[in-house]
Amino acid sequence: MKYKEDYSGKLTKRNFAIILFFVFSCCFVVMASLAKGAENNSPELADAFYIAQLHYGGGGDWYEDRTSMVRLQARLAKEFGMVAGKERKVVKIMDEELFSYPMIFMAGHGNVVFTPEEAVRLRKYFDAGGFLWISDDYGMDEALRREFEKVFPGQQFTEVPYDHQIYRKPYYFSAGPPKVHEHAGGQPHGYALYTKERISVFYDFNTDIGDGLEAPDIHGDPADVREKAFQMAVNIAFFALTQ
Amino acid sequence: MNIIWQGTVYAAIAALPLALLSLFHYARYLKKVGFQGRLPLLFRACAWILALLFLSGFTVMFTKNVPVRGKLAIILDSSQSMRMKDGTEKERFARAISDIEKFIKSRGTDDDVYIVSEELKKSDIAEIKTLKFTGAKTFISDNIEKIAAEEDFSDILIFTDGNETSGINSGGFKTGAHVHAMTYGKADNPQNSGVSDVRAPEFGIVDTENIVSAEIYYSGVRTGESIGVELFENDKRAGQEVLKSTGPDFTGAKIDFKYTPKLVGEKTLTVKIKTSSDEHEVADNSRVAFMDVISDKKSALYIDSPGWDFRFLSEFLKNLEKIDYKYVLMGPGGALDGKELRTGISDSKALSKYRLLIVGNAADYLTSKETDAILKYVEAGGNLVILGGDRSLFKSGGRWPEALGKSTFQGDRDGFEVTLTKNGKNSPLLNVDQNGECWKKFQFIKSFNKITSLSGAEALAVHPWLKCGAGPCPLIFTKAIGRGNIISFAFQSQWRWRFSDATAECYDVMWKNIITETAGAEKKPAIQIFTGKKIVPIGENVNININVNDAAVKGTLKLRMIHGDKEEIISEMEIEPDVSKYGVTYAPPDEGIYEFVAEFNGAASEAANIYAHLSRSEYKQAGKSMRFEDAVVKNGGKVFEEGQVGAAIKYFKENTEYVKASAPYRPWTKWAFLIAIIFFLTMEWIVRRRGGLT
Numbered sequence: 001m002k003y004k005e006d007y008s009g010k011l012t013k014r015n016f017a018i019i020l021f022f023v024f025s026c027c028f029v030v031m032a033s034l035a036k037g038a039e040n041n042s043p044e045l046a047d048a049f050y051i052a053q054l055h056y057g058g059g060g061d062w063y064e065d066r067t068s069m070v071r072l073q074a075r076l077a078k079e080f081g082m083v084a085g086k087e088r089k090v091v092k093i094m095d096e097e098l099f100s101y102p103m104i105f106m107a108g109h110g111n112v113v114f115t116p117e118e119a120v121r122l123r124k125y126f127d128a129g130g131f132l133w134i135s136d137d138y139g140m141d142e143a144l145r146r147e148f149e150k151v152f153p154g155q156q157f158t159e160v161p162y163d164h165q166i167y168r169k170p171y172y173f174s175a176g177p178p179k180v181h182e183h184a185g186g187q188p189h190g191y192a193l194y195t196k197e198r199i200s201v202f203y204d205f206n207t208d209i210g211d212g213l214e215a216p217d218i219h220g221d222p223a224d225v226r227e228k229a230f231q232m233a234v235n236i237a238f239f240a241l242t243q
Numbered sequence: 244m245n246i247i248w249q250g251t252v253y254a255a256i257a258a259l260p261l262a263l264l265s266l267f268h269y270a271r272y273l274k275k276v277g278f279q280g281r282l283p284l285l286f287r288a289c290a291w292i293l294a295l296l297f298l299s300g301f302t303v304m305f306t307k308n309v310p311v312r313g314k315l316a317i318i319l320d321s322s323q324s325m326r327m328k329d330g331t332e333k334e335r336f337a338r339a340i341s342d343i344e345k346f347i348k349s350r351g352t353d354d355d356v357y358i359v360s361e362e363l364k365k366s367d368i369a370e371i372k373t374l375k376f377t378g379a380k381t382f383i384s385d386n387i388e389k390i391a392a393e394e395d396f397s398d399i400l401i402f403t404d405g406n407e408t409s410g411i412n413s414g415g416f417k418t419g420a421h422v423h424a425m426t427y428g429k430a431d432n433p434q435n436s437g438v439s440d441v442r443a444p445e446f447g448i449v450d451t452e453n454i455v456s457a458e459i460y461y462s463g464v465r466t467g468e469s470i471g472v473e474l475f476e477n478d479k480r481a482g483q484e485v486l487k488s489t490g491p492d493f494t495g496a497k498i499d500f501k502y503t504p505k506l507v508g509e510k511t512l513t514v515k516i517k518t519s520s521d522e523h524e525v526a527d528n529s530r531v532a533f534m535d536v537i538s539d540k541k542s543a544l545y546i547d548s549p550g551w552d553f554r555f556l557s558e559f560l561k562n563l564e565k566i567d568y569k570y571v572l573m574g575p576g577g578a579l580d581g582k583e584l585r586t587g588i589s590d591s592k593a594l595s596k597y598r599l600l601i602v603g604n605a606a607d608y609l610t611s612k613e614t615d616a617i618l619k620y621v622e623a624g625g626n627l628v629i630l631g632g633d634r635s636l637f638k639s640g641g642r643w644p645e646a647l648g649k650s651t652f653q654g655d656r657d658g659f660e661v662t663l664t665k666n667g668k669n670s671p672l673l674n675v676d677q678n679g680e681c682w683k684k685f686q687f688i689k690s691f692n693k694i695t696s697l698s699g700a701e702a703l704a705v706h707p708w709l710k711c712g713a714g715p716c717p718l719i720f721t722k723a724i725g726r727g728n729i730i731s732f733a734f735q736s737q738w739r740w741r742f743s744d745a746t747a748e749c750y751d752v753m754w755k756n757i758i759t760e761t762a763g764a765e766k767k768p769a770i771q772i773f774t775g776k777k778i779v780p781i782g783e784n785v786n787i788n789i790n791v792n793d794a795a796v797k798g799t800l801k802l803r804m805i806h807g808d809k810e811e812i813i814s815e816m817e818i819e820p821d822v823s824k825y826g827v828t829y830a831p832p833d834e835g836i837y838e839f840v841a842e843f844n845g846a847a848s849e850a851a852n853i854y855a856h857l858s859r860s861e862y863k864q865a866g867k868s869m870r871f872e873d874a875v876v877k878n879g880g881k882v883f884e885e886g887q888v889g890a891a892i893k894y895f896k897e898n899t900e901y902v903k904a905s906a907p908y909r910p911w912t913k914w915a916f917l918i919a920i921i922f923f924l925t926m927e928w929i930v931r932r933r934g935g936l937t
Contacts, residue, residue, distance in 0.1 A: 046654025047690035047736050049550070080549040081575045081608070083633060099742055102551050128742055129555060170579060241549040242557070242572060242580065 048085035049073065051237065052101040054132070055092045058113030058147075063090075064137050065107040068213035072233050079170070079234060080241075093118040098125060103240045106134040107210045112143040119150035126151070126200035131240040134203040135210030138183045144203065148193060157191035157203055166190070166202065166239045171231040177204050178228035180212035180221065198243060202236055209233055250300015250911070258298060262291040278934050286927035293920045302909045309904035313397020315895075316420075317343060319360040320403035327404070327428060335427040338885065339402035342425060345888045346400075350895065357396070388418050396420045398880075400891070403871075404428040416878050423880040424871065425891060434463035436470050436516045436528065439494070441778075443512050443532035447504050448539060449567070455482075455500040455532065457514040462492035463869055466876065471517030474500040476510050483517075491869040504536040507567070508596045509852065511836060531836060531854035533777050540567035541762040542596060544584065547603030548573050551738035552630060556601070559741070559754055566758060573608040591619035595849065599762040600625060604632030604735060606639045614639045618646060622725025623846060624768060626761035632735040637692040646724055647731065648697030658687025659707050661718050661734070667703030672730065672756050673719065681749030691718060691734035699723070700731075726769050726846060730757060768792065769846040770800075772839055774853050781855045782830050789825045789841045789848070791818060798844045802827050805838040805850075818843070831855035 051069045055062050070088050077084035091097050091104060094117065098104075114122065126132070134144065145157060160166060160176075167173040167190075177188045188207030192199045204210075211219050212229020221229075270284050325336040333341075347356065399420050404427040416422050440458040447453045461470055466488055474482035482500040504510060515529040543566050547553040553572065560568040571581035571588065578585045587593035589612045594600060597620075606614055614636065621627045629636050629647070636643055637650040644650075663682055667673050675681045682704075695711050700722040705715035722729045741750040775786035791800060802814040814827045831837050834855055841848040872882045883891045910916050 046656045046658075076549075079574065080579070081634065082548065082550055099744070100739070102554065102738065102742055124744065128744060128747065129558065130742070238549060238579075241551070241554050243554070 047083070049076065049082045050085040050089045050101060051103045051105050051133075052089040052091040052097075054104045054106040055090050056106065056108075056112050057115065057118070058111040058143065060108040060110035060112050060140065060143070061137075062106070062108050064109065065105070065135065065210040065214060067215045067218065068107070068135075068210045068233075069105055071213050071215070072230070072237065075230055075234060076237055080238075093121050093125075099128065099130075102129060103131045103133065103237065105210070106132060107137050109137045109139040110143070112140060112147050114147045114150055116150070119147075122151045126195045129198075130200065131243075132201045133236050133240070134201065135208060136183070136203065136205050137208055137211060138181075141205060148201065152193050155193055157193060157201075160190040160192045160199070160202070165243075166199070166235055169235065170238060171235050173232065173235070177207050177209060177232050178225075179207050180225055180229050181208040181219070183208065199239070202239075204232075209236075245304040245905075247302045247304060247907075248299050249302050249909075250298060252299045255295045255298035258295060262295060266291065276936060278931075278936060280930075280934070283927045283931045283934070286923045286930065290920050290923035290927065293916065293923065297911050297916065297920070300909075300911060302907050304905045304907055306903055307906050308901040309906070314395060315356045316396040316399045317346070317356065317358050317360075318399060318401045318403075319343065320401060324404050325427070329428055335404050339425070339427060342885070342888045343402055346892060349888075349892045388416060398423065398895075400425070402427070416874055418878065420878070421880045422875050422878040423882070423891070423894075424875050425883045425885065425887065426871075427885045434461075434519065436461040436464065436519070438472075438514050438516060438528065438530040441512065441514045441530040441532040443502070443534045445533075445535065447502075447510075447534045447536045449504055449507055449536060452501055452503045453534070455502045455512055455514070457498045457500070457530070459486055459496040459498060459516070460492075460494040461486075461488060461496070464488040464491060465869070466490055466873055471519070472498050473515050473517055474502065475513040475515065476502070476504070481512075491873045504534070507536050507538045507542055508593075509850070510534045510536055511852065511854075530856055531778070533852055533854070538567045540565050541598040541758075542567040542569070543599040543601065543758070543762055544594070544597045545570040545601040545603070546573065546588065546605050546609070547601075547630070548605040548608065548634065549579065550604060550735075551742070552603055552632075552735055555738040555741040555750075556603075556630075556754070559751060560758075563755075563758065566762060571605075573605040575608065577608070588613045589616050591616045591623060591625075592847075592850065594620040595623060595625065598626065599628065599758065601628045601630065602636050603630040604634045606636040607634035609639075611639075611641055614643060615641050618642055618724070621727035621729060624726035626727060627729045628757060628761070629729060629731040630735060630737070631692045631731070631733040632690070635692065635735070637694070637733065646722070646729070648694040648700075650692040650694040650733070652690065653693050654690040656689060658689045659709075661685060661688055661704045662707045662715075663704050664702050666701055667719065670703050670721075672721070672760055673703055673753060675749045675752040675756065681746060681752075684743075684746050685749065686739040686743055686746070688718070688734045689736060691716075694733055697722075728761070730761065768848065770841050770843050770848040772802075772841045772848040772851045774839065774851045776853065778854050778856065779831065781832065781834060781857060783855075784828045784830045785853055787827045787829055787839055787851070789827070791823050791825065791843055800825060801842045803840045803842060804829070805840070806831070806833070806835060 051073060053062070053065075053069055066088065070086065073084035074086070076082060089101065091101060093114070098121070122132075134140070136144070148157070162174065162176050167176060175187075177190045179188050183206045186206060189205045191203040191205060193201035193203075209229045209232050212221055212226050213233055216223075216226065266284065266288055269287060270281075273281075273284060319336075319339055325339065326334050328334055331338070350356070397420055399418075399422045401422065401424045403424055437460050438457055439460050441455065442457075443455040444453050455474055457472065457474075459470065459472060464470060468488045470486040470488065472484050472486055473480055474484075481502055484498045484500060486496055486498055498514075500514070502512065510533070512532045512534055513529050514531075543560060545553075545557060545560060545568070547557075547570070549572060553570075557568075557570060560566055560570075569581065569584055571584050572579045588609065594616060600617065600620060602617060609617075617627065617636070618641070631637055631652075633652045637647055638652070661682065663673060663679065668679060673682075691706070693706075693709065693711060693716055697711075697717060697720070700717065700720040702714075702717040702720045704719035705717055707715075709716045711717065716733075718733050720731050720733075722731070737750065740746045769792055771790040771792065773788045773790075775788070779785050787802065789800065789802065797820070798818050800816050800818055801812050804811055804813045813829060816825060829837075829839075831853065832855075834857055837853050837855060838850045839853075840850050875882050881894060883894075
């Protein structure tokens with residue numbers, strides 16, 4: 001009976017609370033979907049420029065240089081006027097998304113291992129026009145040389161000559177990549193692997209350009225060193241975008 | 244030193260014992276009479292020795308340097324011009340006589356000097372009067388060779404006013420004699436070099452070597468001196484050569500430049516004489532030829548900003564064999580790459596050399612003048628491909644919204660499929676495979692320009708659901724503007740189609756279609772202009788012919804002339820129905836390049852150029868004094884200016900040759916020898932008398 005009374009159509013406090021909750025929920029859903037629609041329709045978020053970080057196998061700390069690409073994307077947006085993303089993108093070699101990023105970035109200290117399937121897919125990525133920038137945080141060299149032998153059989157990393165476009169535009173580096181961090185001592189190096197005559201992999205060794213792009217408080221690098229790192233990174237991206 | 248006995252040696256030999264016997268007896272006599280001292284004997288002995296030497300007639304031979312002198316002829320020019328005073332009190336003639344007198348006095352009246360001019364008999368100087376006169380041949384230009392032959396002169400010194408001497412051959416005098424000159428009067432040798440002709444092939448091909456030939460004339464340039472000649476392509480120096488003067492004046496000297504054009508377009512090739520401080524006549528120092536440089540490839544220009552669309556399309560275009568591909572990469576601060584090409588973007592005429600223009604996401608970085616020039620390029624018959632984006636031509640102002648419709652840039656994170664219309668499926672541009680599978684496989688588009696109010700366009704692909712007015716939003720469309728065409732992609736990120744293994748080939752086929760349908764298509768221009776001649780003298784009429792290929796349209800045909808800063812319409816005529824050929828005659832009044840452009844109904848022809856030049860009458864022979872000087876120098880002689888008599892004397896002395904020769908010395912021919920004999924005999928007598936002897 002009490003149920004019937006309740007069902008009689010009187011607006012009790014309980015019913016009012018339920019209705020109010022329902023209305024608020026509807027409003028929330030509508031607003032959320034509107035917000036999502038706005039987000040979807042934002043050109044910036046829809047088709048932005050990203051340099052994805054490669055999540056590779058083998059146990060190495062692939063996640064290093066966490067802020068580097070976001071900061072580089074912002075710098076590129078400023079210099080070239082491109083619409084660049086404001087978040088970090090991570091991609092694995094076997095991900096479908098790999099071919100959404102014509103330029104990817106790789107960093108870390110430890111081991112790197114490519115499975116045979118990954119080596120084939122990477123090769124396909126490079127054949128299609130993809131570009132990989134590796135910034136050695138120290139200790140990757142041996143693993144890199146071993147694993148890229150699987151991707152480019154018979155081809156070794158070769159030093160990029162100092163008069164190459166990658167050191168000339170838009171910033172001028174007369175003696176190869178700038179020095180950011182001391183690793184093994186000696187000169188920094190810029191190595192490359194080629195697909196036909198096109199550079200597919202650029203590998204900075206014994207300098208750590210990637211670390212130079214990180215937020216100032218992470219490594220405490222002086223401003224001029226960080227600026228040089230940014231300039232070199234802009235050159236690498238510019239080369240990848242124009243070669 | 245040698246001693247030669249030339250006299251009666253036998254008499255001297257015979258007299259020697261007698262002399263010795265005489266001295267022996269004299270010595271005994273002096274001893275017998277008790278004479279103190281031997282001086283008388285000594286004096287007599289000396290006298291006898293000298294007497295014996297006198298009898299023998301000895302000659303001492305010395306070796307010394309002896310000058311070798313040929314015959315020197317001194318000529319005084321007595322032509323009428325030598326009567327000029329040059330602002331002095333004396334005539335040139337009198338001044339020359341005075342110099343000859345100084346010369347003869349200083350040099351000495353040796354028997355190798357001949358005076359040719361009888362005029363010099365007027366001189367009061369004794370040395371001159373003693374010289375041999377050979378005749379009255381004083382008009383030197385006619386007689387140098389004859390004079391030299393008559394007495395076999397080795398040197399001829401002419402006192403003349405060289406700048407008034409006519410008829411001198413620049414090749415020199417035909418004689419082996421060295422001809423020298425002392426000149427009077429002011430030299431008049433204006434240096435004048437010029438280009439009389441330039442020839443270049445009418446057509447050239449990019450990166451292929453051509454020869455540009457120039458004909459040079461010059462005067463007043465001494466033999467061996469250099470004349471710099473430069474070749475300019477438009478205003479940029481393209482070559483440099485040096486011409487060595489072979490005489491004071493010359494016409495028809497040929498210089499060939501190797502010229503390899505790097506860019507297509509009509510080139511104005513100017514050959515210029517390099518500026519020289521000695522040159523007073525600077526007119527006519529350059530001539531022009533025109534070369535239409537073409538490419539065996541179709542040229543395409545791509546303007547974009549850094550991004551993946553540029554990266555992948557640029558790589559595709561680079562690899563097309565028949566496309567001469569160039570790009571300008573723009574950023575917020577200006578051109579990042581291809582800066583040298585950017586200057587051409589603001590000029591629709593400069594753009595007209597491109598068969599295809601592609602403008603991507605960079606229009607925001609172009610000036611309104613540049614975007615306007617791109618529209619004019621299309622109107623004049625150009626082909627334009629637009630790639631959409633937030634900075635594309637869809638965002639441009641000016642007349643662009645009228646051409647492309649109003650648009651807003653929108654994004655869609657989930658993306659959408661580009662849907663071909665019926666026209667699109669049949670379009671040769673988008674027909675990339677037989678069954679249309681490619682268009683189903685292409686990755687979704689995530690950002691695009693939503694276009695409203697587009698009219699006169701043919702939509703080839705549309706948004707699958709979004710409406711723009713009555714119909715779906717166009718994504719790919721073509722539109723004719725003026726005589727040109729636009730193919731527009733209202734979206735960006737086509738790179739995804741190229742980067743995907745599944746659709747890379749589809750992307751390539753689509754772009755090959757676009758290139759073939761645009762850059763490969765030959766179009767007859769609406770209006771063409773030709774000139775009868777390219778190079779004309781100032782004032783000569785040139786026929787300018789205009790072809791109107793759209794004769795059905797009525798309107799006013801205008802002929803615009805541009806010359807330096809001057810620009811004017813020189814002819815206006817109403818187009819008559821079905822008449823396509825029109826002609827105008829024009830006589831260029833000044834030196835330089837004249838550019839003619841025919842304009843009709845908003846279309847303009849390509850420019851036709853002519854070059855008007857001075858006639859060759861500016862060329863004159865070198866000044867007479869320089870011609871004379873050149874002849875003298877070629878005859879191994881030297882020219883002295885008036886007042887340099889001392890220098891002339893010094894020159895002749897220094898240039899006299901000497902040989903080693905024996906010179907005789909004959910003491911017995913000298914009075915001193917006899918006086919010595921008398922002296923010794925007198926002294927002997929005095930000493931003997933003072934000693935008490937008789």
